[in-house]
Amino acid sequence: MSHDFQPGTVWLVGAGPGDPDLLTRKAERLLAAADIVFFDALVGPAILALVSPATKLVGVGKRSGRHSKDQGSINALLAAAAKAGKRVVRLKGGDPSIFGRSTEEIDHLAANGIPVRICPGITAASAAAASAGASLTLRGLARKLTFVTAHARAGEALDLDWTALAASDATLAIYMGRAAAAEIARNLIAAGRAPDTAVMVAVNVSLPDERIIRGRLSALAFLVETISDSDPSLLLIGEAVAAAGNERTVYSGEGAMRVALADRI
Template sequence: MQPNELIPPGIVWLVGAGPGDPDLLTRKAERLIAAAEIIFHDALVGLDILDLAAPGVELVSVGKRSGRHSKDQGSINDLLLAAARAGKRVVRLKGGDPSIFGRSTEELDHLAAAGVPVRICPGITAASAAAASGLASLTLRGLARRLTFVTAHARAGEAIDLDWDALAAHNTTLAVYMGRAAAPEIVRNLLAAGRAPDTPVMIAVNVSLPTERLIRGQLSALPFLTAAISDDDPTLLLIGEATRAAAVQVAEASITDRAAPSCRAR
């Protein structure tokens, strides 16, 4: 199949760009990026991935980062629709997996209502990449039977609306996306719901990139551990006993902070 045959004119592909390392793209995602005529991409999609696009492709940044929005969601929906109606081969490139906190449903519904076909290419989500970098499992037989993904993003001035009693269950691994700024609130609610203060945590910063840092500690220290992380550094929080398994791979310490190489051969 020729690259352009992957994306007939007037179809929109929602493509997962993974956590950042180009080698963690799926083979299909790489082919779709190469076949696109116009790519609408998130702010966190790096140049190494955008460089896989064909020469002359139109690259449109529509990203949202640390509360700074280059385009609101309604405008993004309209841009996708206009490009599809113009007969373009359209890729909407999203960090991680499009179906995990990617607002894909809003784009799908908007395009479907206008009769535009949409397809999804999944990607590796940050939680999977963080566990891999930390030599950990997201589940652990007998100790972590449940895995829950949540986002700590809330409107300004609003509390995070989550079922804290369920999230505090001792047999749950909790992956918190966009959780850096909300760390004090997360800890306060989990402790109040009964989660142990010494529950292991692993904080993944810039996961899968050459600038990756993994920080380990205990739940009670989470606000302190995240305090020095920049607003511009994408951060994922992993909370639960499964993260303790990774501790045997590193020197015993309350905090392990290291720069990890990308999976990409260099």
């Protein structure tokens, strides 16, 4: 790994969904070789515990709605560390290339003549499907998989192509969608998606307190009511994630518990 990680280089590393066992072997080696690690708020203590005590850890926030550093400041910190001859890891939750704003960091580093490389990670949608024993695609019913971010500026409506997203042969993986759940359901149904389309809400994916909540699209706003602002959540929508029969299920990290939810689901 030493020949891959020269001083003055920045690696954008995917931390995966949270379980340290889901880190790639390459990510773990990069963390061990780093002089300094800039990490996002969604990167948990179990991942950070893998970093050498001799390595400097710098939290840079980047959690939906609560950014401790703006993107420009993060770019500047990465460039300064690399120019000082450090082996720099920029540790991002999930996969750096999926809603990780990697392009902004890559462009800034490249403009400063700093070598930058990417180590991919397992994204939350893949981890959620694995935890629930589900598939993100389904032969004959779900031929497409669409990743969407539901993050919008305060007070602004989501600017999405609802007609395209309402296609019945697609699975939607909606990141940062808890706060906009009611708006998402309303717009998808208005655009033609069936109200009884299966949905799955994944909370704290891959962690000991993980929850998987199943229901239907028309009840999405109700399904997310018990989810805290501080709990990362992902919405999966489509027939590929349908529960067996008509039973609604909630799974937790301590095992599976079947529950009958209210008639409004």
